Amino acid sequence: xxxxxxxxxxxxxxxxxxxxxxxxxxxxxxxxxxxxxxxxxxxxxxxxxxxxxxxxxxxxxxxxxxxxxxxxxxxxxxxxxxxxxxxxxxxxxxxxxxxxxxxxxxxxxxxxxxxxxxxxxxxxxxxxxxxxxx
Numbered sequence: 001x002x003x004x005x006x007x008x009x010x011x012x013x014x015x016x017x018x019x020x021x022x023x024x025x026x027x028x029x030x031x032x033x034x035x036x037x038x039x040x041x042x043x044x045x046x047x048x049x050x051x052x053x054x055x056x057x058x059x060x061x062x063x064x065x066x067x068x069x070x071x072x073x074x075x076x077x078x079x080x081x082x083x084x085x086x087x088x089x090x091x092x093x094x095x096x097x098x099x100x101x102x103x104x105x106x107x108x109x110x111x112x113x114x115x116x117x118x119x120x121x122x123x124x125x126x127x128x129x130x131x132x133x134x
Contacts (some may be wrong), residue, residue: 003022003023004023004090005020005021005022006020006022006086006090006091007019007086007091008082008085009082010023010069010077010079010080010081010082010083010084010085010087010110011073011079011081011110011111012068012070012074012075012077012078012110013071013079013111013113013114013115014069014070015067015069015070015071015074015075015078016068016069016076016078017066017067017075017078017079017081017082018065018066018067019056019063019065019067019082019083019085019086020063020064020065020086021062021063021083021087021090022062023060023061023062024060024062025038025057025059025062025088026052026058026059026060026062027106028058028062028065029063029065030047030067030079031065031066031114034101035048035051040072042073043076044076046073046076046077046080047076047079047083048082049080049091049103049104050083050087050107053100053103054084054087054091054096055089057087057093057096058087061087062079063083063086065079065082066081067082067104069082077106077111081087081106081108081109081110082099082109084107084108088108091117093095
């Protein structure tokens, strides 16, 4: 039987995470660093959400994630999406998929929101310089 390897990706803003899920002992690494040592802590909690929801499956797989682009929180959201998608595809378990969807749809679906472009005569996307008529 060939070795089962699943490649998935997750995106948020400009952050892109690529995850590889294969049979193993429960090791999860993000950019070659174990998930338990991932900083900052709030991003680690975000990444751990699909891991805790799928606690029975996690001990049977190794997950390697490489992520780049965006800020640390966008990267965390991209990583959690990639991990959740990988676990669902690896197990082919509709109950796990339903659990993820009930908890948070963004675990399995990329967030399409992007930064709005800056416009002329303003300091940002919406803010404009004040007009004075007197």
